[in-house]
Amino acid sequence: MADNVKPRVKVPKSAKAGEAIVIKTLISHPMESGQRKDKEGAVIPRSIINRFTCDFNGKNVIDATLEPAISTNPYIEFEAMVPEAGEFKFTWYDDDGSVYEESKSIEIA
Amino acid sequence: ALGSVAAAAIPSLALASVDEAVAAFTGGAEIGTGPGVTLTAPEIAENGNTVPVSVDAPDAIAILVLAAGNPTPAVATFKFGELAGAHMASTRIRLSKTQDVVAIAQLADGTFVRTSSEVKVTIGGCGG
Amino acid sequence: GNWSRLAAQQALTQDQLLQFDAFGNVTLIHITDIHAQLKPIWFREPEINIGVGDVKGIPPHVTGMDFIKEFNLQPGSPEAYALTHEDFTALGKTYGKMGGMDRVATVVKSIRAERPEAIILDGGDTWHGSMTSLLTKGQDVVNVMNKLGVEAMTSHWEWTLGTERVQEIVGALPFPFLGQNIFDAEWDEPAFEPYTWFERGGAKVAVIGQAFPYMPIANPGWMFPEYSFGIRDERMQEMVEEVRAAGADLVVVLSHNGFDVDRKMASRVKGIDVILTGHTHDAIPEPVLVGETILIASGSHGKYVSRVDLDVRDGKMMGFRHKLIPIFADVITPDTEMADLIDAERAPFKDQLEEVIGKTESLLYRRGNFNGTWDDLICDAMLSERDAEIAMSPGVRWGASVMPGQDITREDIHNATSMTYPNCYRTEMTGEFLNVVLEDVADNLFNTDPYYQQGGDMVRVGGLGYSIDVSRPIGSRISNMTLLKTGEAIDPARTYIVAGWASVNEGTEGPPIWDVVEDHIRKIGTVKLDPNTSVKVTGV
Numbered sequence: 218m219a220d221n222v223k224p225r226v227k228v229p230k231s232a233k234a235g236e237a238i239v240i241k242t243l244i245s246h247p248m249e250s251g252q253r254k255d256k257e258g259a260v261i262p263r264s265i266i267n268r269f270t271c272d273f274n275g276k277n278v279i280d281a282t283l284e285p286a287i288s289t290n291p292y293i294e295f296e297a298m299v300p301e302a303g304e305f306k307f308t309w310y311d312d313d314g315s316v317y318e319e320s321k322s323i324e325i326a
Numbered sequence: 327a328l329g330s331v332a333a334a335a336i337p338s339l340a341l342a343s344v345d346e347a348v349a350a351f352t353g354g355a356e357i358g359t360g361p362g363v364t365l366t367a368p369e370i371a372e373n374g375n376t377v378p379v380s381v382d383a384p385d386a387i388a389i390l391v392l393a394a395g396n397p398t399p400a401v402a403t404f405k406f407g408e409l410a411g412a413h414m415a416s417t418r419i420r421l422s423k424t425q426d427v428v429a430i431a432q433l434a435d436g437t438f439v440r441t442s443s444e445v446k447v448t449i450g451g452c453g454g
Numbered sequence: 455g456n457w458s459r460l461a462a463q464q465a466l467t468q469d470q471l472l473q474f475d476a477f478g479n480v481t482l483i484h485i486t487d488i489h490a491q492l493k494p495i496w497f498r499e500p501e502i503n504i505g506v507g508d509v510k511g512i513p514p515h516v517t518g519m520d521f522i523k524e525f526n527l528q529p530g531s532p533e534a535y536a537l538t539h540e541d542f543t544a545l546g547k548t549y550g551k552m553g554g555m556d557r558v559a560t561v562v563k564s565i566r567a568e569r570p571e572a573i574i575l576d577g578g579d580t581w582h583g584s585m586t587s588l589l590t591k592g593q594d595v596v597n598v599m600n601k602l603g604v605e606a607m608t609s610h611w612e613w614t615l616g617t618e619r620v621q622e623i624v625g626a627l628p629f630p631f632l633g634q635n636i637f638d639a640e641w642d643e644p645a646f647e648p649y650t651w652f653e654r655g656g657a658k659v660a661v662i663g664q665a666f667p668y669m670p671i672a673n674p675g676w677m678f679p680e681y682s683f684g685i686r687d688e689r690m691q692e693m694v695e696e697v698r699a700a701g702a703d704l705v706v707v708l709s710h711n712g713f714d715v716d717r718k719m720a721s722r723v724k725g726i727d728v729i730l731t732g733h734t735h736d737a738i739p740e741p742v743l744v745g746e747t748i749l750i751a752s753g754s755h756g757k758y759v760s761r762v763d764l765d766v767r768d769g770k771m772m773g774f775r776h777k778l779i780p781i782f783a784d785v786i787t788p789d790t791e792m793a794d795l796i797d798a799e800r801a802p803f804k805d806q807l808e809e810v811i812g813k814t815e816s817l818l819y820r821r822g823n824f825n826g827t828w829d830d831l832i833c834d835a836m837l838s839e840r841d842a843e844i845a846m847s848p849g850v851r852w853g854a855s856v857m858p859g860q861d862i863t864r865e866d867i868h869n870a871t872s873m874t875y876p877n878c879y880r881t882e883m884t885g886e887f888l889n890v891v892l893e894d895v896a897d898n899l900f901n902t903d904p905y906y907q908q909g910g911d912m913v914r915v916g917g918l919g920y921s922i923d924v925s926r927p928i929g930s931r932i933s934n935m936t937l938l939k940t941g942e943a944i945d946p947a948r949t950y951i952v953a954g955w956a957s958v959n960e961g962t963e964g965p966p967i968w969d970v971v972e973d974h975i976r977k978i979g980t981v982k983l984d985p986n987t988s989v990k991v992t993g994v
């Protein structure tokens with residue numbers, strides 16, 4: 218199980234109705250690929266974030282399947298349409314069954 | 327109906343080859359080249375452990391990213407929901423050596439289009 | 455000495471060197487890649503500078519007599535001495551050392567007397583390359599450049615002082631440290647000012663900075679992990695459009711891309727008037743045109759100052775006049791204030807700098823695509839002092855020359871080796887890995903796409919011979935690798951003891967390279983090097 222997993226997101230505080238905004242997300246996670254070996258030569262078991270989703274007011278923005286080739290501290294940047302004020306919900310799914318969540322609200326300027 | 331085709335989460339298979347990864351994504355459909363999907367990656371990786379790549383396909387419902395030269399080519403699949411602001415995504419990936427990074431977009435009309443970009447992973451260590 | 459000073463003064467005058475018919479309304483003064491050389495130096499230009507693909511045989515890939523013909527120079531003239539390797543040792547006796555920031559200050563003051571609004575721009579590789587810059591963490595050069603009146607700079611080796619020190623210096627600089635392509639590595643957001651503005655001669659001038667794009671590859675990324683670089687020519691286009699929209703009459707890019715990368719960038723990014731190039735240390739006496747963009751190459755080590763006069767009207771560059779001013783140290787009178795400052799900066803280290811370590815009978819130089827004599831001496835030192843079979847030395851383009859018959863001082867050794875990651879390692883490498891290293895570095899130099907080139911030259915080797923066909927793709931350029939000691943072919947499966955320095959890997963262990971070289975020179979007393987014939991080059 219990965220320690221100190223901490224999600225962070227960058228979302229503008231406000232947008233115009235119907236505007237597309239850039240969202241950046243990071244989660245601190247080793248993304249252990251399952252291909253590395255320790256000093257004794259034993260394979261270090263795979264432990265990655267395998268899926269990331271972002272929804273806004275219950276509607277999907279992006280749904281990403283991530284593989285071990287994604288770097289340590291997975292970074293995902295994408296754009297979201299903001300039809301109205303509301304809340305973004307970000308979810309990261311860990312191999313070990315853990316689910317990490319973050320949310321950010323946005324106003325209409 | 328965006329996303330309906332690829333709505334089910336694809337399990338994280340350790341796909342052994344590029345062909346298998348592609349077939350799993352396209353179901354064996356023919357893949358076109360040319361415009362429709364853009365892949366942005368550096369010519370030379372600053373660090374093979376964290377190479378920034380962006381994919382952009384305005385008409386896509388999903389984009390598959392592969393690292394053709396990695397021991398396991400699968401990298402990521404991005405599926406765009408109804409509130410996607412643009413059908414693009416950026417992430418950072420591991421590349422074991424110099425190779426082609428491949429992006430295949432599944433367009434809303436059911437067709438597939440492919441592009442690739444060579445990223446050089448170098449030992450480095452010189453300068454002017 | 456006095457004789458050379460007299461001879462140089464007979465051949466040349468300061469007025470001749472500075473003569474320039476002022477033109478238009480805007481003047482740019484460009485210096486770049488001084489590598490912390492505050493005092494005049496000897497510097498031999500390359501004998502071999504191979505261009506591949508589209509740039510084969512065109513400047514800057516022209517050397518020696520071809521260069522003299524290309525630019526209509528007289529063999530044996532001051533210009534031929536400054537710009538080529540031909541007859542370097544003999545002509546050096548006539549024309550003397552070059553550079554010195556006190557002489558550069560005289561030139562800058564003279565241009566500013568005529569054009570008070572001339573813009574002084576520094577292309578980077580400034581805070582690195584000498585013993586005093588290493589000992590003061592760049593402060594001596596920073597003080598000198600501030601006094602010179604630099605108004606904007608960009609960067610490369612500066613970063614090898616580490617993020618913290620760079621930020622400390624930048625925080626106190628009286629001018630912007632530009633880099634449209636320097637991004638914060640975590641959030642991928644711009645980390646430094648992309649451009650700055652000057653209102654000069656009635657024109658609005660935008661200067662966009664472009665730092666060295668391959669920073670974490672060519673130098674140790676662990677020293678500045680917070681940042682990501684890259685060419686980012688799409689953002690360069692955005693910046694050009696942004697400054698044009700804001701009313702720029704003239705768009706100047708102050709670049710550390712390297713000449714061929716800039717030439718390609720100029721063909722892809724529209725709307726740049728002038729690119730002041732840097733990094734590849736090329737001195738080209740005429741601007742190179744790409745579409746409507748002019749490229750200026752101002753050499754290195756303080757050997758030259760470029761003056762570019764421009765006629766800028768109604769948002770357009772209507773014409774230009776250019777001069778690559780060679781800084782003949784015996785001809786240009788030092789600016790006394792700057793000379794005093796430089797001496798004051800050097801005073802605390804004077805005894806260390808001037809200590810004589812040995813003598814050389816051979817000219818010591820580095821520039822060129824393959825081993826120079828300085829590199830051979832450094833490789834010999836590593837083979838002997840580190841008891842290695844093979845030595846590897848980085849193909850950097852900095853390092854002053856030492857004339858035959860001269861003493862080698864500690865400062866001379868530092869001019870060829872100074873850096874913040876100097877450890878001389880001793881390790882084992884397989885023959886196969888050695889081949890990978892040579893192929894990899896060769897592709898950084900001879901890839902036909904400039905965006906895959908990092909600048910710099912081929913890794914220098916000692917104890918190892920090889921053939922290289924520069925026209926081939928990666929993986930097939932290098933052949934006939936031979937262990938010189940035995941004459942046997944390198945066995946891919948065998949392990950060899952290799953010494954080297956300037957590793958980009960964190961935690962590299964070993965004595966600093968200058969100590970290794972110093973110990974070696976002390977033992978041999980007088981350096982005498984035979985011509986190096988161990989690298990065979992084909993496909994040119």
Ligand SMILES: [Mn+2]
Pocket residue numbers: 454487489579733734735754851852
């Ligand atoms: Mn330089």
Ligand SMILES: [Mn+2]
Pocket residue numbers: 453454579610611666710732733734
């Ligand atoms: Mn440089």
